[in-house]
Amino acid sequence: MKMWVIRLWVLLLLGAAAAELEGLGGINRSRDYSFSDDDVVKINEEELDGGFSTLDGMLQWAIGNSNPEKLKETAKDVQCLSTSDLKERQWKIKEALEQLKMPSDAQLMQIAIADLNNSSLSLEEYHRALQELLVLVEVIDNANDLNNLGGLAVVIRELNNSDQEIRLTAAWILGKASQNNPTVQKQILNFGALSKLMKMVRSSFVEEATKALYAVSALIRNNVDGQKLFYADGGNLMLQDIMRNSGMDIRLRRKSAFLVADLAESQLENTDEAEPIFFSNKLFLKSVVDLTTSSDLDLQEKALMAIKSLLQLRSNEAGRHFKDFCDLDVVLERMRKQLQQLMTVETHKDLAMDMESLRVEVEIVFRKKLEKVPA
Numbered sequence: 001m002k003m004w005v006i007r008l009w010v011l012l013l014l015g016a017a018a019a020e021l022e023g024l025g026g027i028n029r030s031r032d033y034s035f036s037d038d039d040v041v042k043i044n045e046e047e048l049d050g051g052f053s054t055l056d057g058m059l060q061w062a063i064g065n066s067n068p069e070k071l072k073e074t075a076k077d078v079q080c081l082s083t084s085d086l087k088e089r090q091w092k093i094k095e096a097l098e099q100l101k102m103p104s105d106a107q108l109m110q111i112a113i114a115d116l117n118n119s120s121l122s123l124e125e126y127h128r129a130l131q132e133l134l135v136l137v138e139v140i141d142n143a144n145d146l147n148n149l150g151g152l153a154v155v156i157r158e159l160n161n162s163d164q165e166i167r168l169t170a171a172w173i174l175g176k177a178s179q180n181n182p183t184v185q186k187q188i189l190n191f192g193a194l195s196k197l198m199k200m201v202r203s204s205f206v207e208e209a210t211k212a213l214y215a216v217s218a219l220i221r222n223n224v225d226g227q228k229l230f231y232a233d234g235g236n237l238m239l240q241d242i243m244r245n246s247g248m249d250i251r252l253r254r255k256s257a258f259l260v261a262d263l264a265e266s267q268l269e270n271t272d273e274a275e276p277i278f279f280s281n282k283l284f285l286k287s288v289v290d291l292t293t294s295s296d297l298d299l300q301e302k303a304l305m306a307i308k309s310l311l312q313l314r315s316n317e318a319g320r321h322f323k324d325f326c327d328l329d330v331v332l333e334r335m336r337k338q339l340q341q342l343m344t345v346e347t348h349k350d351l352a353m354d355m356e357s358l359r360v361e362v363e364i365v366f367r368k369k370l371e372k373v374p375a
């Protein structure tokens with residue numbers, strides 16, 4: 001929403017209320033009800049991002065941000081009004097407000113999309129339009145509307161923008177819109193945006209890489225077609241590279257481990273689908289197991305989750321690699337000792353206990369797997 005539009009609305013709102021007051025009897029007409037610029041409070045970024053999804057929200061905001069002295073005076077005046085006067089006044093204000101109707105989310109999306117599609121606008125205005133879409137697509141109905149309004153195509157086009165902030169926001173929008181939404185996942189996959197997003201994961205601009213990986217995960221989560229495209233495009237190697245590189249941003253490494261767990265889990269649920277061979281590739285498995293040596297507990301936990309799912313896949317080869325190549329039994333024993341120690345630290349006790357129970361689960365699954373593996 002453009003700043004001046006909001007300012008205008010607030011001005012009109014307060015103005016309408018004042019006009020109503022003035023128009024009714026019993027009110028001191030000499031009092032000044034005109035509104036100075038101070039009444040229309042400066043709107044900051046945060047408030048804009050929150051948006052006013054309802055008229056009520058905007059009213060509350062307008063009241064909360066207007067001059068308290070003036071409001072107090074107004075309240076006194078209102079006390080002099082009779083019930084029927086008040087009712088009439090309420091009705092009139094309501095009528096006035098209805099004429100000032102807030103645009104619907106669909107209209108707001110249309111404006112943002114048209115702005116993104118207008119090459120004569122400034123970078124600043126593109127940023128604004130993308131920020132708006134980012135908030136709007138959080139609502140599932142809006143996410144579902146995005147493609148019908150031509151929004152996906154223009155947002156995907158911005159993945160190519162030379163401005164990195166624009167690219168990352170576009171990726172973020174695609175991630176948000178496709179989260180737990182098979183319809184939007186499919187639409188974005190049909191645009192062929194997955195491979196572009198995967199390239200962005202390799203960006204040296206870490207914020208861009210993080211948002212791109214977020215979008216990739218959202219796009220292929222519980223989506224077998226998306227996962228196939230991801231594998232065909234070398235997604236497993238991409239994840240392996242990130243996991244193996246201890247110099248990589250920790251958020252990227254956590255997200256990668258989490259995605260591995262998620263993909264293995266999905267494989268367990270879709271037993272009809274052939275297991276991709278990298279799931280039993282020893283280098284891939286080792287890149288996951290080695291995450292347990294990280295000093296980051298969150299990363300360790302995600303690695304355990306991934307190992308647990310990977311161990312439950314059909315491949316016996318993987319069981320052998322976990323034992324012989326990754327030394328999983330040694331790793332699990334070392335973790336057990338570390339977690340025992342961590343439990344003595346009061347601030348870490350709960351987390352350590354949770355992780356220990358996960359570690360025990362991994363150990364059980366590992367033993368079971370080894371029973372099936374011929375020596």
Ligand SMILES: *[C@@H]1O[C@H](CO)[C@@H](O)[C@H](O)[C@H]1NC(C)=O
Binds near residue numbers: 028031
């Ligand atoms: C009207 O307002 C003026 C200025 O605030 C004040 O001096 C005057 O006494 C008020 N008159 C009435 C009838 O309230």
Ligand SMILES: *[C@@H]1O[C@H](CO)[C@@H](O)[C@H](O)[C@H]1NC(C)=O
Binds near residue numbers: 114118119121
């Ligand atoms: C693009 O933006 C410019 C500047 O705001 C405006 O004059 C023009 O009408 C817009 N073009 C379209 C196609 O909306």
Ligand SMILES: *[C@@H]1O[C@H](CO)[C@@H](O)[C@H](O)[C@H]1NC(C)=O
Binds near residue numbers: 114117149150154
């Ligand atoms: C973007 O603009 C082109 C023409 O410049 C038009 O053909 C297309 O429909 C527009 N897309 C959207 C989503 O408005």
Ligand SMILES: *[C@@H]1O[C@H](CO)[C@@H](O)[C@H](O)[C@H]1NC(C)=O
Binds near residue numbers: 156160
């Ligand atoms: C991005 O740019 C590349 C190379 O210039 C081009 O091949 C591709 O189609 C563009 N993608 C989008 C979504 O515009």
